[in-house]
Amino acid sequence: MEHEQRRPRFFNLMQIQMPVGALTSIGHRVSGIILALCVPFYIYVLQLSLQSPRGYALAAGILGRLPVKALVAASIWALAHHVLAGIRHLLSDVDIGSPLPAARTSAWAVNCAGLVILLLAAGALL
Incomplete structure (x- = not known):
């Protein structure tokens, strides 16, 4: 009976604080x-552009x-983040950057580099 009283009554996803590595992993999947x-x-736009001058x-x-x-x-952003997070993951597979402090630093580097590349792309495009 005592155990039932301590159980949470709801699961609020906005209150969960995920580690930076988890956010990088989620970003890798989303990207x-x-x-x-x-x-x-x-592929459609490329095919259209190669059809004729009018298509271009x-x-x-x-x-x-x-x-x-x-x-x-x-x-x-998706390409940059996916490539950077993929390289980070491959390096951790061969025990480069695997200790927790290095893993956190590399996760922050991937997330920040992805945002910088997004801002540069948005500035160039818009």
């Missing part, structure tokens, strides 16, 4: 999904729209 979902669009102009017009520019910036 992979974004990349996979964007591939058909990019149409593709340039599509890529010039603000929502598409935002998608491209998100894709650039």
Whole structure:
């Protein structure tokens, strides 16, 4: 009976404080999904741009729209984060950066570098 009284009554995801490595791992998965979902669009735009001069102009017009520019910036972040987190993971597989302080530092580096690359891309695109 005493055990039942100490159990939480709700599970608030906003109160959970995840370690930086967990956030990097989640970002790695999200970035992979974004990349996979964007591939058909990019293949379509590439195919369109290679069809003819008119197709190229149409593709340039599509890529010039603000929502598409935002998608491209998100894709650039996804690619940067996915590659950096993947390299971090591969290095940890061979015991480089595996101790906790080094793992935290590399996770922060991946997250910050991804944000810097996103800001540079957004500045160049928008």
